[in-house]
Amino acid sequence: MTNLISSVCTRVMVNSEKERVSLLFMKALVSRGSVDAVSQQMAPHPQYLESFLRTQHYILHMDGPLPLPYRHYIAIMAAARHHCNYLVYLHSAQFLRVGGDPLWLQGLEAAPPRLRLLDHINKVLAHQPWLTACSHIQTLLKSGEQCWSLAELVQAVVILAHCHSLCSFVFGCDTDSDFVPLSKSPNGTPPTFCPFDAANGNTNVPQLLAAPSEHITRRRSLDSSCDMVCLKERIQKSQEEREKREERLLQTQTLQQTDMEEEEEMICFADPSRFITDPDFCYQEFARREEDHFQVFRVQDYSWEDHGFSLVNRLYSDIGHLLDDRFRSVTTLPSLHSPDMKRAIWNYIHCVLGIRYDDYDYGEVNQLLERDLKLYIKAVACFPDATKTSVCPLSLTPIKTSERIHVNLLIMEARLQAELLYALRAITQYMIA
Secondary structure, three states: OHHHHHHHHHHHHHHHHHHHHHHHHHHHHHHHOOOOHHHHHHOOOHHHHHHHHHHHHHHHHOOOOOOHHHHHHHHHHHHHOOOOHHHHHHHHHHHHHOOOOHHHHHOHHHOOHHHHOOHHHHHHHHHOHHHOOHHHHHHHHOOHHHOOOHHHHHHHHHHHHHHHHHHHHHHHOOOOOOOOOOOOOOOOOOOOOOOHHHHOOOOOOOOOOOOHHHOOOOHHHHHHOHHHHHHHHHHHHHHHHHOOOOHHHHHHHHHHHHHHHHHHHHHHOOOHHHHOOOOOOOOOOOOOOOOOOOOOEEOOOOOHHHHHHHHHHHHOOOHHHHHHHHHHHHHOOOOOOOHHHHHHHHHHHHHHOOEEOOOOOOHHHHHHOOHHHHHHHHHHHHOHHHHHOOOOOOOOOOOOHHHHHHHHHHHHHHHHHHHHHHHHHHHHHHHHO
């Protein structure tokens, strides 16, 4: 009897997880017309996916000090530092969709001076975050007419760190190497970056799909919904009634729309190198010798829980709670990895980025993480775009897909927190100076 109950509970949990993913994907299909590749990769972990989408939607679309075009342009700048074609293309499309000036996509030199001022802190956070200093914050906040407010800067830093770390996930899961332009949605709008509305709690959606793998990017899967069928019939009937009297007008509009879409697609394929300066600036081994200038960042002196969370939440309302939920979600995901191994992965990433925990025995890193796994983790965390070159052909083929994705999620979140700690510490130093 006990075994039967356990079996039933297991099936209920599995079905519940599948339905959760289906709901997220259905909301994405209804609201945006597509499900992006990143969400597809995260699908084995729906609890984390929901937290990720909620945070991403908040920083890119909800109320905040920065206008929407600025947010997506900052995301383009961040993704370009790692030559991530996938994210540069998709954020370029979103930039145009929210009314961004197409001329800005010609390159960083075409962007407003205020955005160009972010270039230095963007490159430092992306490659050598331990160089982030109070002086960088002061330069941005005291640049005359081009100065940033503290609230604007905090949101910009969160977007930069979010996109830098997302590049690690994209390259770790081979999304960038497999990237091809998304097909245009039926209404002619550019393809979207992510299903931002998928985690907003809107339950007024059509019937769930049976399995996410059957419908991920196929718009026609919506035909299984009665509501969508009815809507389709109504649209078709309306079109037939107007067809004769508007035939020429529709043809003209179609030609104009096609020209506009082709122009947008060409712009969205802009070379990421257009948005970066100093391309030779890259990750270097963090110096830990006493004679070196840069000191180890000790979590006991400045931690996310005791310092970063409260500061970012005060300057950018509610983002601290959303980020904290992401950090907690990724560490509590069901996995074959033991809690000790998860902590070893997290602490190792922070270590290669110059952050140390005084209460942790780093001997456990070598005991729990095999050499090939350490090489993979360091590469994806520190120089993700190099992992797909012939010089650095790293992979985790012995690990099944869901576990590989889990490792990449840990890498992404640990890197995100590390960048935020460096940036928020610098902001704190500026505020108390």
